[in-house]
Amino acid sequence: MPYADPVEQLKGRIREVVLGDGEGAVTVGGAAALPFCAFDGELPHRPVIAMEVFDAAPAGWPAALTEALGDVMGDPAAWAKACVEQYGADMVCVQLASTDPNGANASPDDAAATVRSVVDAVSVPVVVYGCGNADKDGEVLKKVAEALSGVRLALGPATEDNYKAITAAALGYGHVVIAETPIDVNMAKQLNILITQMGLDADRIIIDPSTGSVGYGIEYGYTVMERLRLAALVQNDDMTQMPMICNLGKEAWRTKEARAPQDEEPAWGDAHKRGILWEATTAITLALGGADVLIMRHPAAIATVRKAIDGLLSQ
């Protein structure tokens, strides 16, 4: 009997989620096999990279980042343009860090104006992340959703504490919700159930499973992503069949390994390479875990990850 490669029989499939509108729309998800296992089933959409744009010039970033990004850092629209035109980003992720009530406390209107400027500047889909304060994010994202009605943004993070406000906004103005839970399969499922019960279609939800960076507990995040994928594909568990997004840029660039200048840690080698490698390694790990959208920060890290994904897909 001739040898035939064994094929994993999978019952489930990840939903396809469309982001953006018109010609620039991008579909993510759709996988009928485990990540990069195209020999087992169809993988219609490759993992995409959403490059970060901050709503205000970030302070305290290491030289590796500031030197690479240069002057655009104070201008979200210009930054977004650079992401797409210079670095080939598949999407742009607006980080509304300045809306944090413990920081600059920018108003929902300011935030909506920022997102508007970014959406106008680029033709790729736009992901919008609030500052992480549940109440404020609820207010801000509602305003953003309203101001950009029909653009089909991805709005997040919707948590157990503010999913109602964000889901209602997404429902009303035609956007997609990013449901974030703290590294737990069951909690991810629970939030998806709660959101769909509000009437939002399951193909308008993306899971943010939360993650750590390499060296900071990425194993936990990876394992949870892997298990979510297994539940979706092997057990055909409806409420886990959403694409996943990983907000990893901030995690990677928060680490001491990515930030410490060379004179502080001479034994660790070139500080520039170090940060980029840290982000790239984190991103590749999460792509292997099943991430459909990778939120990244450094152009060189993005180039490396794209190359790695190309390589894995061409196998």
Add this chain to the structure above:
Amino acid sequence: MPRVTFIPDDVSVSVETGESLLRAAMLADVLVTASCGGDGTCGKCRMVVERGTVRAGQSAKLSDAQTAAGYVLGCLAEVVEDVFVRIPVESRAGAVPLRGGGRHPNPILAPEECAARVADSGSPPPVGKRLVRMFAPSLSDNASDLTRLCQTIRRDHGLEGVTVSLPVLGQLPAAARKGDWTVTAVVAELADTGLWIAGLEPGDTTARQFAVAVDVGTTTVEVALVDLTSGAVVAREAEYNAQTSRGEDVITRVIYGTRPEGLRELHELVTHTISVLVTSACGKAGVAFEELVCYVAAGNTVMTHLLFGVTPANIRTSPYIPAATEFPCVCATDLMLPGGPSTQVIALPCPASWLGGDIVAGVLASGIPWRDELTLFVDVGTNGEMVLGNKEWLVACSCSAGPAFEGGGILHGMRAAQGAVEQVRLDPGTLEPMILTIGGAKPLGICGSGLIDLVSELFLAGAIERNGVFATATDSPRLRKGARGPEYVLVFAEESGTGDDIVLTEVDIDNLMRAKAAIFAGISILTECVDVDFDAIHEVIIAGGFGHYLDLERVTTLGMMPEIAPEKYVFIGNSSLLGARCVASSKGMLQMARRVSEMITYIDLSVNAGFMETYVSATFLPHTDQSLFPRTEKLLAERRALKAVM
């Protein structure tokens, strides 16, 4: 039993004579507004008796004309015969009568039903009186007193190798002669751990021998005085464990015991509680302390340690082991318990640090060690303990459910006592409640079964989301933003016995969610580890304080228990006391208790890799995996559909 038919709902239920119409309506799932708990003060639960009569007092809430027209207050009208009762429109908060199948109070097994479950070989009590008629000595039969005693016991009772302590030997010469060579020996026959004479009395006193069964609970201590000659319980007493003043839960007690003098203090407090109860029971039954031959105590592992004055401190620190799982048989006077010099104290073995003699007693009392069928035993309390198995094997686990079921950690929670709201139904549209309290008194707080009812009703009505938070889109005046966040007002101040509103907060719901999740996760882990489906369980035995009115449907609605057919559930009451009683009257039972203790495979959830995950998946209503609760999901869909047309 008389039958009550409610119209226009057209449902009927059978109830005990003397039960109130309101309670009957609750059982029939017939919704009536009732906000005072059955105290007769709110005057809302008006009903019209159309056929048959009820026993009802005059109520100031009804006019003479109404009374003449057959109006009664449901809570004050007692059922004496078959009746037809109409629920007038004004007694319904909402328009939609909910059709339920009607329920019956959960039957709690009667003592004889319990007795039928345990295969009693008719063996004598582990400590009991034996009549010893010795031949009088003579010059030709000049064996010593002791040889004579032992020979006679061997000859008449077949007991070989009886030992005698020095104090008993000291009593022998006088007792034998005073009784004219007839003595009554208190013989302790603890199966494989010894056979000795604990005391001697001149003459025949075998007609008077009593044992005390004790359930040493963390919260409540209960004793039953058993007449060993007839096997009957002649007195029963219960009281809060006096240790409660030194900490409500087991861990706090363990910590308290590590203080200087703390251990002695806890030991004295619990023996004091038992002494008070035994003194009272003996007084009522006319039993002298000297007539007590034995105590059989069943308690969790920590309580058993404290009863014996042995430190349980090491249970709290790694590797979490107790001082002993089997405790020696000692003299009651050594523990400062009432009794004569021959009164013995036996404790049921505690298989593990978090699985005590109370559970061994419960397993015994529910007859599992004699059954072929797969049985699940669940003791719901601050610690939820579950045992699964049959006569061949037993697995058990223990999970911390928290005190929610006993009213602890609930803002207006209380124990199941007079005035506690124990049953709740809500109008799904207006959320107007129908409540019943224990004793029909003005509501003082909410007890475990009331809490389960309330949260499940709010959930079914769509007022609580699956994650246990209040839904925002509800416009009932009873749902409001309180100082502690969103809350539901079950009883407004003017109708409560406390003078304050009785409310349910999100923190309360959260505590209940954790408690129910722990119970469900424990059951799941047990069934998973032996790889059986819930369907394979033949019977579920619920032990503990949950009484007649724990609504099984609501328990599954919350996802606390798996969806097992309701007829498979059996309620057994205080199984710890029951098991202790069994042991007091049969040494075969003591042997079986020891076997059970050795047989049980204890699954330690604190080191179980799957527990946390199983637990988190259960902290959702009813469960993250909705396919586990098809009945509840169907009910939910029906209720939501009903709400949509209202």
